Amino acid sequence: xxxxxxxxxxxARALWTRSYSEQELQGMHEQGVDLTxxxxxxxxxxxxxxxxxAGQRSARMSKLAKRPRRESQQQRMYNxxxxxxxxxxxxxxxxxxxxxxxxxxYEWFRRRWGxxxxxxxxxxxxxxxxxxxNVSVGLNTTGTRGYKPGAQRNVVLHEIAHTLAQSKQANGDxxxxxxxxxxxxxxxxxxxxxxxxxLRENFKKFxxxxxxxxxxxxxxxxxxxxxxxxxxxxRVEYKLGKETKTASYECATMKGALQSLLxxxxxxxxAATVTNVRIWRGVRQAQPVKxxxxxxxxx
Numbered sequence: 001x002x003x004x005x006x007x008x009x010x011x012a013r014a015l016w017t018r019s020y021s022e023q024e025l026q027g028m029h030e031q032g033v034d035l036t037x038x039x040x041x042x043x044x045x046x047x048x049x050x051x052x053x054a055g056q057r058s059a060r061m062s063k064l065a066k067r068p069r070r071e072s073q074q075q076r077m078y079n080x081x082x083x084x085x086x087x088x089x090x091x092x093x094x095x096x097x098x099x100x101x102x103x104x105x106y107e108w109f110r111r112r113w114g115x116x117x118x119x120x121x122x123x124x125x126x127x128x129x130x131x132x133x134n135v136s137v138g139l140n141t142t143g144t145r146g147y148k149p150g151a152q153r154n155v156v157l158h159e160i161a162h163t164l165a166q167s168k169q170a171n172g173d174x175x176x177x178x179x180x181x182x183x184x185x186x187x188x189x190x191x192x193x194x195x196x197x198x199l200r201e202n203f204k205k206f207x208x209x210x211x212x213x214x215x216x217x218x219x220x221x222x223x224x225x226x227x228x229x230x231x232x233x234x235r236v237e238y239k240l241g242k243e244t245k246t247a248s249y250e251c252a253t254m255k256g257a258l259q260s261l262l263x264x265x266x267x268x269x270x271a272a273t274v275t276n277v278r279i280w281r282g283v284r285q286a287q288p289v290k291x292x293x294x295x296x297x298x299x
Contacts, residue, residue: 084199
């Protein structure tokens, strides 16, 4: 009889399994395959170390894939947060990254959790997943479920809270009491005290356990705020032969805008004839809001 075991493969975003026979496992041992990094459960109740392949996944995503699943109040947490859906914070990864960095730079945030760096990624749908500094959210470009297009604010805060609570959660309880406390404090300072009060009432309604308030650091031990450089809009006008052309670049400095112009002109064989270069700070125009079409009532 052949004994079959399942060994995880972390080369994909989702965790899947590959089956090996007992003879194949014996051959791995004889060939000296490294079986010392991660542990998996085998059919039959005994345990073995799984082989690993270098370079398959980043360390951050490997931790996300290998995290144990022993949730105690995941669904109750989702039910308590249900009223927060509907508000979008950005339609691009760049917008959401700026939003997350702004939150992490506030003093109330740094006094509780110190310096935190987050990497925003996009995924399908309107949900998300996070942890270990990763914030992956759906951008909802089509306005699914009637929500405003863009990453949902409550989803972004939810994934931030995973990173803030990961050092204190135990046994894979990713929506445990410390997560609930982090989410409650994020809602209070980012959205408002009224929404935080409603969330606390929902915690009692759905029997969500909440950890004690996050202790504050002394002002002298609080990390300093990071300097955030916001790109500026630069307009450039120049003559290429007898033709006048214009261009626009988003850079922190005028020098950066000119370097971007030079990089563009390097591909043009007529760049040697460029004259009369003018550059100035531009103003971003507000996007026009399309009014919803209204039907005339029937007589």
